[in-house]
Amino acid sequence: MQYIEINGGRKLDGKISVQGAKNSALPILAGAVLIDGESELHNCPLLSDVDVCLQIIHGLGGTTSREKSIITVDSRELCGCDIPQSLMAEMRSSIIFLGSVAARCGRACMYLPGGCQIGARPIDLHLKALQKLGYKITFDGSNICCERAGASGGVVELAFPSVGATENTILASVLLDGTTTIINAAMEPEIADLADFLNKAGAKISGAGTSRIVIEGVKSLHSVAYSVMPDRIAASTYMAAVAASGGTVCLSGAKAEHILSVMGVINKMGGGIKSKGDEITVTFTDRPQAVKSITTGVYPAFPTDSQAPIMASLCTANGASVINETIFENRLRHVPELRRFGADIISSGNTARIIGVEKLHGADVTCTDLRGGAALIVAALGAQGKSRIYKISHIDRGYENAERQFAALGADIRRLDDEKEQQPKKE
Numbered sequence: 023m024q025y026i027e028i029n030g031g032r033k034l035d036g037k038i039s040v041q042g043a044k045n046s047a048l049p050i051l052a053g054a055v056l057i058d059g060e061s062e063l064h065n066c067p068l069l070s071d072v073d074v075c076l077q078i079i080h081g082l083g084g085t086t087s088r089e090k091s092i093i094t095v096d097s098r099e100l101c102g103c104d105i106p107q108s109l110m111a112e113m114r115s116s117i118i119f120l121g122s123v124a125a126r127c128g129r130a131c132m133y134l135p136g137g138c139q140i141g142a143r144p145i146d147l148h149l150k151a152l153q154k155l156g157y158k159i160t161f162d163g164s165n166i167c168c169e170r171a172g173a174s175g176g177v178v179e180l181a182f183p184s185v186g187a188t189e190n191t192i193l194a195s196v197l198l199d200g201t202t203t204i205i206n207a208a209m210e211p212e213i214a215d216l217a218d219f220l221n222k223a224g225a226k227i228s229g230a231g232t233s234r235i236v237i238e239g240v241k242s243l244h245s246v247a248y249s250v251m252p253d254r255i256a257a258s259t260y261m262a263a264v265a266a267s268g269g270t271v272c273l274s275g276a277k278a279e280h281i282l283s284v285m286g287v288i289n290k291m292g293g294g295i296k297s298k299g300d301e302i303t304v305t306f307t308d309r310p311q312a313v314k315s316i317t318t319g320v321y322p323a324f325p326t327d328s329q330a331p332i333m334a335s336l337c338t339a340n341g342a343s344v345i346n347e348t349i350f351e352n353r354l355r356h357v358p359e360l361r362r363f364g365a366d367i368i369s370s371g372n373t374a375r376i377i378g379v380e381k382l383h384g385a386d387v388t389c390t391d392l393r394g395g396a397a398l399i400v401a402a403l404g405a406q407g408k409s410r411i412y413k414i415s416h417i418d419r420g421y422e423n424a425e426r427q428f429a430a431l432g433a434d435i436r437r438l439d440d441e442k443e444q445q446p447k448k449e
């Protein structure tokens with residue numbers, strides 16, 4: 023079993039490139055299914071979730087190849103409509119293939135998706151939206167079948183601006199013979215990225231990035247080359263790590279306008295931030311300051327995905343901070359693990375009060391989910407002494423070479439394997 027070992031307490035200094043966004047690459051790969059041709063996707067992160075998408079596309083009859091961060095998907099021969107349970111169970115985003123596969127092939131059959139256990143994560147909004155477009159859906163609580171015959175678009179008003187449901191609705195409607203309007207759409211930058219990709223392939227989507235998106239159906243989509251946006255959550259994780267460890271780190275390929283809410287918090291914590299072009303430089307010279315109140319919310323509010331890493335950096339802040347999680351009902355599972363480092367956190371329901379201690383100490387901890395796992399790296403980097411982080415497959419779902427990135431910034435961090443008598447992983 024692989025784990026990450028960190029000898030914490032070293033300042034982070036240097037420059038790293040931010041990977042392409044996982045949460046953009048996955049829906050764009052689902053979008054590649056719609057294209058009667060090739061999609062050449064640049065800046066695709068090397069992540070296990072991306073691999074799952076490629077396996078799904080293979081299973082549907084598409085072909086894929088990868089050359090470093092460029093993935094090419096050829097969907098010309100794609101005609102399958104089934105996604106096996108084993109792949110659906112790997113990640114939540116597999117559900118985004120529902121709209122694109124049904125739209126492209128006339129029918130999609132799959133299972134309830136897996137993914138991080140951070141809440142109930144129902145798919146009711148996805149199913150209702152597709153039904154509103156005219157798709158016929160049968161769902162027995164496990165198997166989902168979606169038929170396109172008769173679908174022609176419509177007005178979809180989402181009860182909550184769900185990111186996944188907005189993406190599924192866009193993907194299900196671009197090839198329909200009619201117009202679709204999404205009201206109360208999610209406004210996350212990843213939605214605009216998906217729409218930009220599809221528009222470049224010939225789709226007619228307007229308003230993506232606002233709460234009202236209009237999709238005029240087109241007959242087909244053509245081959246396209248597109249570059250995935252930078253990962254704003256990875257960028258905010260690196261910022262949290264600088265807050266916990268101190269130092270000066272330049273994040274290249276990052277977009278400041280996507281993470282203004284996180285930069286605002288970093289600022290309140292006493293961090294210096296300079297952004298110029300596609301570079302953000304973060305500096306912490308002193309112990310971070312506490313932040314009275316952080317509440318997660320839909321974009322442009324503070325992202326739920328950045329909550330755990332920022333909490334880890336607040337564990338050594340000067341004073342008490344309060345974090346209120348409003349998006350997912352079970353997203354404080356990292357709290358007991360952070361306590362193993364000596365953090366003083368009181369949690370009640372979806373609120374955590376973090377009373378900053380002067381120093382954390384090294385600990386053996388276990389990842390509970392993807393962003394919770396990233397929080398454990400942040401805490402271990404700032405802690406005095408040795409830490410071992412287990413169940414790192416969670417981290418590999420969302421961070422490309424996390425240990426190499428931090429090592430490049432001067433961290434004492436390595437990936438080891440229990441079964442290979444703690445020999446470093448062969449590349």
Ligand code: UD1
Nearest residue numbers: 045115143144145146147148184185186187326327349350
């Ligand atoms: C996406 C992101 C995830 C991020 C989340 C919120 C991807 C791959 N994942 O997840 O990293 O944390 O947005 O920014 O892009 N809900 C329902 N019914 C539904 C769908 C959602 O009740 O049919 C609820 C969820 O339970 C949750 C809230 O809506 O409480 C937000 O979920 P949603 O925006 O859909 O998140 P995801 O698309 O799953």
